Amino acid sequence: MQRRQFIRLTGGGVVLGATAGLSACDTSLPAEALQAWSPPADGPDVRHWLLAHAILAPHSHNLQSWRVDLSVPDQITLFIDLDRLLPETDPFSRQMMMSQGTFLELLDMAARHKGLRADIELFPEGAFGPKTLDGRPTARVRLAPDASIQSEPLFQQIFLRRTNREAYEDRPPQAVALTSIEKSVEPHPIRVGFVGTDQPGLLRRHRAIAMDAWRIEMETSRTILESYKVLRIGPKEIAQHRDGIAVNAPLLRAIDALGLFDRTVAPAPDSMAVTSQVKDFNAKLATTPAFFFMVTEGNDRATQVTAGRAYARAQLVATAHGLSMHPLQQALQEYPEQAEPYADIHRLLEAPSPRFTVQMWSRLGYAPAVGHAPRRRLDAFILPGRG
Numbered sequence: 001m002q003r004r005q006f007i008r009l010t011g012g013g014v015v016l017g018a019t020a021g022l023s024a025c026d027t028s029l030p031a032e033a034l035q036a037w038s039p040p041a042d043g044p045d046v047r048h049w050l051l052a053h054a055i056l057a058p059h060s061h062n063l064q065s066w067r068v069d070l071s072v073p074d075q076i077t078l079f080i081d082l083d084r085l086l087p088e089t090d091p092f093s094r095q096m097m098m099s100q101g102t103f104l105e106l107l108d109m110a111a112r113h114k115g116l117r118a119d120i121e122l123f124p125e126g127a128f129g130p131k132t133l134d135g136r137p138t139a140r141v142r143l144a145p146d147a148s149i150q151s152e153p154l155f156q157q158i159f160l161r162r163t164n165r166e167a168y169e170d171r172p173p174q175a176v177a178l179t180s181i182e183k184s185v186e187p188h189p190i191r192v193g194f195v196g197t198d199q200p201g202l203l204r205r206h207r208a209i210a211m212d213a214w215r216i217e218m219e220t221s222r223t224i225l226e227s228y229k230v231l232r233i234g235p236k237e238i239a240q241h242r243d244g245i246a247v248n249a250p251l252l253r254a255i256d257a258l259g260l261f262d263r264t265v266a267p268a269p270d271s272m273a274v275t276s277q278v279k280d281f282n283a284k285l286a287t288t289p290a291f292f293f294m295v296t297e298g299n300d301r302a303t304q305v306t307a308g309r310a311y312a313r314a315q316l317v318a319t320a321h322g323l324s325m326h327p328l329q330q331a332l333q334e335y336p337e338q339a340e341p342y343a344d345i346h347r348l349l350e351a352p353s354p355r356f357t358v359q360m361w362s363r364l365g366y367a368p369a370v371g372h373a374p375r376r377r378l379d380a381f382i383l384p385g386r387g
């Protein structure tokens with residue numbers, strides 16, 4: 001192998017390794033990319049304050065696909081940005097719909113905090129079909145003061161929540177936390193469950209499926225390239241985009257600055273770029289003390305949005321109990337190469353497809369604190385001329 005190529009592949013491996021543990025360097029992210037994580041001030045239009053909370057929701061690949069129309073007073077119409085989809089890894093945009101749901105859940109919590117009732121009408125102009133999305137709204141939210149509205153204690157966790165991809169400590173989540181997570185999802189028709197160290201055989205099978213699915217994603221050119229497209233390396237790119245997967249480790253920045261990491265070329269499956277990433281992930285999975293999962297009956301668009309709402313609640317409860325979550329969507333993804341892990345996880349969770357869909361599967365445990373992920377400026381989410 002030529003020296004230049006070796007360095008390039010090595011660089012790719014390191015970059016990907018850091019992506020899995022990207023939060024390790026989050027503290028040094030440029031301040032403007034993290035501005036959204038400072039609680040907002042009140043302003044003349046309460047909807048801006050509500051949105052400042054909603055955009056802190058988790059979103060697959062941190063794509064922040066939310067667009068809002070504020071042209072009707074006391075109303076927020078939510079659209080999905082069709083330029084922010086993941087056609088390779090999320091071909092039917094299931095995770096995108098979930099990520100609309102996480103936003104709506106946080107919006108609802110923020111409204112309650114202000115004594116507002118948020119009437120959320122999903123798909124007011126009709127739901128998208130099962131395969132593709134279009135320009136119709138995902139939701140219309142009507143806001144009205146309501147003295148009977150109850151505040152939501154989970155609101156307090158919004159600024160503390162983070163996705164944590166670090167290695168988790170070797171101790172099981174406390175039972176009281178699991179009960180709270182389960183209860184938090186009760187408003188929605190979703191089956192949730194956990195597997196932990198008290199079921200070692202089952203835990204091993206969860207780990208094995210997750211490892212397999214991750215390896216497949218890394219070895220499939222078009223899916224790894226889709227992640228490369230949203231990598232933001234170094235302060236300049238991170239500050240410029242404020243979305244995607246932020247990586248700020250000095251070595252990676254240097255490799256990238258030297259032009260030695262070509263993000264348009266997929267690394268070979270046996271290259272260090274892939275094998276080091278697989279090794280890193282396997283090590284984290286091998287010590288993961290618990291998994292959390294959510295299963296729905298049916299998989300229509302409203303169900304997907306609802307699953308997102310439920311996941312947001314579950315992760316906020318976990319946060320309140322000092323627990324971390326790290327979604328593992330690879331085996332749940334609907335592209336052909338994942339067919340086997342997809343079938344395996346559905347079988348393991350007694351959720352025969354297509355009647356049932358595993359919407360979320362996540363590592364769960366205690367982990368060292370990590371920094372926040374970037375968010376764009378609030379005005380970037382408001383449709384031009386509809387503010």
Ligand SMILES: Cc1cc2nc3c(=O)[nH]c(=O)nc-3n(C[C@H](O)[C@H](O)[C@H](O)COP(=O)(O)O)c2cc1C
Pocket residue numbers: 056057058059060061062095096098099102161162163164165244326327328329330372373
């Ligand atoms: C539907 C959905 C799927 C996700 N899938 C993954 C995943 O497979 N792997 C992962 O590391 N993070 C996943 N995430 C977490 C996002 O990457 C994360 O929310 C985003 O990077 C923003 O970071 P934050 O949650 O710390 O604010 C997912 C989040 C959602 C809502």
